[in-house]
Amino acid sequence: MTTAELVERWRRHEGPLGDPGTPPPVWQRAQGSHVWDADGRRYLDLSSGFGVAAVGHANPRVVEAVRAQAGELLHGLGDLHPTAVRIRLAERLASVAPFGLTRALWSLTGAGAVELALKTALLATGRSEVIAFRGGSTADERMLSLTTRFGSCGNAMPTPTQATAPTMISAAFNVRWPRRRTEIDG
Numbered sequence: 001m002t003t004a005e006l007v008e009r010w011r012r013h014e015g016p017l018g019d020p021g022t023p024p025p026v027w028q029r030a031q032g033s034h035v036w037d038a039d040g041r042r043y044l045d046l047s048s049g050f051g052v053a054a055v056g057h058a059n060p061r062v063v064e065a066v067r068a069q070a071g072e073l074l075h076g077l078g079d080l081h082p083t084a085v086r087i088r089l090a091e092r093l094a095s096v097a098p099f100g101l102t103r104a105l106w107s108l109t110g111a112g113a114v115e116l117a118l119k120t121a122l123l124a125t126g127r128s129e130v131i132a133f134r135g136g137s138t139a140d141e142r143m144l145s146l147t148t149r150f151g152s153c154g155n156a157m158p159t160p161t162q163a164t165a166p167t168m169i170s171a172a173f174n175v176r177w178p179r180r181r182t183e184i185d186g
Helices: 003-013 060-072 084-096 110-125 138-149
Strands: 027-031 034-037 042-044 131-134 167-170
Touching: none
Parallel strands: 131 167
Antiparallel strands: 027 034, 034 042
């Protein structure tokens, strides 16, 4: 199936994303630092699959580790119940972490990770000022805004309630696809 055919089907069943006049590539496969679309065009993946493929797509060691883990325990209820593999990871991270850090807080989403990082920084520094980049990830911008307004992070850690609303500054570049001229770009 071609990219054009897949894009037509995609537009029938998913909400708008990006410029509706510019069809996005439809990823078909990936290897190392490259991805191929449905028409066989090769692209350099500069995002590493948003970090998921930081050691390359289809890395043989990662593929084998995923297969082995999926054959043993596919899902351990995220942060609800500990698993042996998660405990080993926490121990390994603690063994290499700087400043005597020995504990980990897990997050299931990028927004959750941003929230934990921000709250940790606010607690560690005692500072209440936050800077966020307009034109960066909108999820991160919203998370920064929510984090500084509400006072709870469940039982994981307290939330600084003295944080101010984030100061929004323009990012050096617009990272969203497809590239469109915005008021940020001038």
